[in-house]
Amino acid sequence: MATPMTAAAFVQALLDEGVHIVEVGAWEAHNRNHMGPWGPVNGVMIHHTVTSGSAATVELCRKGHSSLPGPLCHGVITKDGKVHLVGYGRANHAGLGDPDVLRAVVNESALPADNEATVDGNRHFYGFECENLGDGRDPWPAEQLAAIEKVSAAICRVHGWSAASVIGHLEWQPGKVDPRGFTMSSMRERVAKRLGSKPSVPTVPKPTVPVVDLSKLVAAARSNPSAKGTPVTYAGVRVVEAALVDAGLLEKRYSDGHFGSSTIDAYARWQRRLGYSGSAADGIPGKASLTKLGKAHGFTVVA
Incomplete structure (x- = not known):
């Protein structure tokens, strides 16, 4: 029953x-x-x-x-x-x-x-x-x-x-x-x-880990704050923004795929959280800070 x-x-x-x-x-x-x-x-x-x-x-x-x-x-x-x-x-x-x-x-x-x-x-x-x-x-x-x-x-x-x-x-x-x-x-x-035997459970594929290209991300970050020209778009921006949202550094409404001023400010806060200051905390991703963000929030970095 x-x-x-x-x-x-x-x-x-x-x-x-x-x-x-x-x-x-x-x-x-x-x-x-x-x-x-x-x-x-x-x-x-x-x-x-x-x-x-x-x-x-x-x-x-x-x-x-x-x-x-x-x-x-x-x-x-x-x-x-x-x-x-x-x-x-x-x-x-x-x-x-x-x-x-x-x-x-x-x-x-x-x-x-x-x-x-x-x-x-x-x-x-x-x-x-x-x-x-x-x-x-x-x-x-x-x-x-x-x-x-x-x-x-x-x-x-x-x-x-x-x-x-x-x-x-x-x-x-x-x-x-x-x-x-x-x-x-x-x-x-x-x-x-x-x-009398165990069921044959289907193998569940492991989730794919996102990969963020540092050079493409930096290009997007440097182009978006500028009012001149067309901002550079890159899919990895959304991955980084999602990580910043998850870290409590970026409001979800600004997670739009563009590395604009709100994302720059959020990334600068991440850099300061890691102990960087001055020009080292300018909101433009570096390899060390981005790698640490990826380890904490589920993505890998290629330079």
């Missing part, structure tokens, strides 16, 4: 598990929450769509139809293994189901046979619709089965659930047969195996 993840946390959990996601429209705010609560959540439910064609399947699950408005799930898993996020919150996917099954999911115990439908499953389960005709002959590509495994493990990992918290629609509501074409027991085995 858990509070549903935020939409941002949900996306991050899927990405951390190596899921290829496709965000469809304003999915984060597309839900049926006005019809009832979503949560506490207790598990993950897998369905098949009885459709073919990825684009049409995604659109149907996003919009629903007159008798069953969308979203019809949180994610649509197409045959290529992509997970299309179509809604977040209460979704029309589970319907009423067996309270004994819900109890077993909460306790992570063996599932009983479902023989009644009296509990609101839309409140308690994350739901994924999988593109498949559901006739037992339509194939389930390896990429699609891997995506089902990954999304299930991602959610279980965040909530601290075991694979026993992953069920099929056919195990929830009497008369349902989905998903047909693989067994949920085999899928739970896959999820359990995956949960």
Whole structure:
């Protein structure tokens, strides 16, 4: 039993598990929450769509139809293994189901046979619709089965659930047969195996450190205070101005990319802070003072 993840946390959990996601429209705010609560959540439910064609399947699950408005799930898993996020919150996917099954999911115990439908499953389960005709002959590509495994493990990992918290629609509501074409027991085995190892977290690239060219910066500083001619512009001016703002020496409104009188005065204050005085604190950057500013505020200097 858990509070549903935020939409941002949900996306991050899927990405951390190596899921290829496709965000469809304003999915984060597309839900049926006005019809009832979503949560506490207790598990993950897998369905098949009885459709073919990825684009049409995604659109149907996003919009629903007159008798069953969308979203019809949180994610649509197409045959290529992509997970299309179509809604977040209460979704029309589970319907009423067996309270004994819900109890077993909460306790992570063996599932009983479902023989009644009296509990609101839309409140308690994350739901994924999988593109498949559901006739037992339509194939389930390896990429699609891997995506089902990954999304299930991602959610279980965040909530601290075991694979026993992953069920099929056919195990929830009497008369349902989905998903047909693989067994949920085999899928739970896959999820359990995956949960036994660490997720493959994508490598986050290191942020690029700005580089400021001293000669270009000095040229900009010497040209801008003058009323004659065209001031020299240089992108590094904004980097230095941002550092001066961060140091409390320049008002943000003067951080405009031009090394004008306000920036000159601010840089002179930086020089005096370092112990310079007289002509050595004239507001024109020097290598030593600029290098120290860069070390303190995240940029490097080339002469």
